[in-house]
Amino acid sequence: MPAAEFATSGHTFPPTQPGTPVMLNIRKILFPTDFSETSAQALAYALRLAHEYDAELHLLHVEVLYEEDPHNPTHRLPDREAILARLRTLIDDHDAAEHLPDGAVEDLTIRHVHRRNVSAAPAIVEYAAEEGINLIVLGTHGRRGLRRLLLGSVAEEVVRTAPCPVFTVRRHKEDRKPEPVRHILVPVDFSEHAREALTVARELAARYGAALQLLHVLEEVLHPAFYNFGATSIKDLQPDIEEKATEALMKFFRETAGADAEVTYHVIEGHAGRDIATFAEEHDSDLIVISTHGLGGLEHLLMGSVTEKVIRRAPCPVLVLKAFQRSIVASGEG
Template identity: 45%
Template sequence: MLSIDDLLVARDFSSVSDRAVRYALDMAARTGATLHVLYAEVLHEADSDGETDRSPAHDLDAFRKELKEVGAVSAEALDAVSVKEETRRDVSAAPAIMSYAAEADVDLIALGTHGRRGPSRILLGSVAEEVVRRAEQPVLTVRGEERDRPAPSLEAIERILAPLDFSDYSRDALRAAKEFATVYDATIDALHVVPEALHPAFYVGGVKTIYDMDPDIEETVQERLDTFVSETDGPAVEVRTNVRVGNAAPDIAEFVDENGVDLVTMSTHGHTGLDRFLLGSVAEKIVRHVRCPVITMKAFGRSVTAADTPAEDRADR
């Protein structure tokens, strides 16, 4: 089951961070978590919008009312969410977010990927990428629209995508996806992307693509993926398996758009080593480009599933 007792959402009062607050409030209501609302006040940054005059939880009651009207989660659960608000001052937003997360022992961090704008302002997008890279906790990133168009509010989570690379770390992400699917009454798509292009070292005898090495690669990987999914424990939810041959990041983003995915859950590190594919770089590209929220989980970080054996411990067995 999900183990989220304390959920931190960072806001800067932009429409995008307000959208992240809505998702965080909805998740807190579903999991029974305490919601920590943090405003990171950046030192030496001019406050042109009167942000520091508002409390971090400003308008939270309006968000509760809005979610009640949507009806995706009960009014009782929304009213039961305990809220703690905090303002932190630091040289930049990311250190403030991560230091509070460590002090408050939060289980998950939520934030928008495009908030503050303007050449003299801290871009929340870059802050989100820094938090995704450095935070020990899983991170929920919520994307907004480009430029100054209003960001859409909370959308129902009915379809979850779990990109997998057959590592123990991606197995953890699949377990988490199953738990989130239970909370949101959603289904899951498990996706593995087989790299089509080969390293030049393989260019012998006319071998340039994966199909030259194995013409039946998709069928082979499909069987492996089906086995991987069936052997991954967790609640019984509908999981569809999908295999594509191509390039991981753009193919994952394309899958999201083509299939109406509402949430992506993925590990930030899969295969490791200088000669291996780094899922971490793929995760950052997904956070940057897909339209739906993304939950990234560190390979060696905190788990959101209860009674879970850390992946690094399983790898040593």
């Protein structure tokens, strides 16, 4: 069933009180690459972010051991210098820097790093922890269903285990350059993790001159016991739920630190993992800023992750902020 947007949704309200600006601490950006088209599309975003925040950009290639048949001579592992040489030419040989001002790439501090590991994701996470990386930018194939279960996802493992926020760029069939950020979508579940996501989104909105889209999803599933009373939706039990949710979103915005920004409030009924991405597509969102609660182990296997579902489906980049991990919200000077 498609998500139904309530009549109170989509109204624009100016901030009811001045925001409290904060600074974002993005000094080191890690861009892992496997030289695929997927990572090439993400490179443009890594370059733009490094330029905008005057950040040091780390280009990392992880050579995955035992991934190929060692007895096949065509699968011999390249030597370290060959990999480093390829990393050095990655930007020069790709048109990812075309959207930046002249000389912007030359002004960046870029490190080229080659690591070996039995798996890519742990190597990426270990390097991020060792170097105090503030943000990881990486591409994702956006696989779903059986293929994802069989192949897994490096991006999703990095999102679950990274010590810092992760900026994911889903692969598209056509080559896309980074679009201007005009609309930033922030899913809100009213947790403190969502509050930090909103703070970051407010700062990004101020930087880009963008409008915020605050979205709360009312889960549509009801316990079967309610069916005997004719209730098939949460609206049947609480008819004014959309108005109350909109008021709660407005209060949440007012009480959250961050720069002033134009904001619209949206309340829909549906499934968060599916309908956040659908909303982004239907409302021309250019970036999704979302927090993850950091589920792990059996709980993650049984419940999945709303954030991971959004990453796989989103039509635009997704900035994932990690619960209990390194924040990009600066805490004081320096």
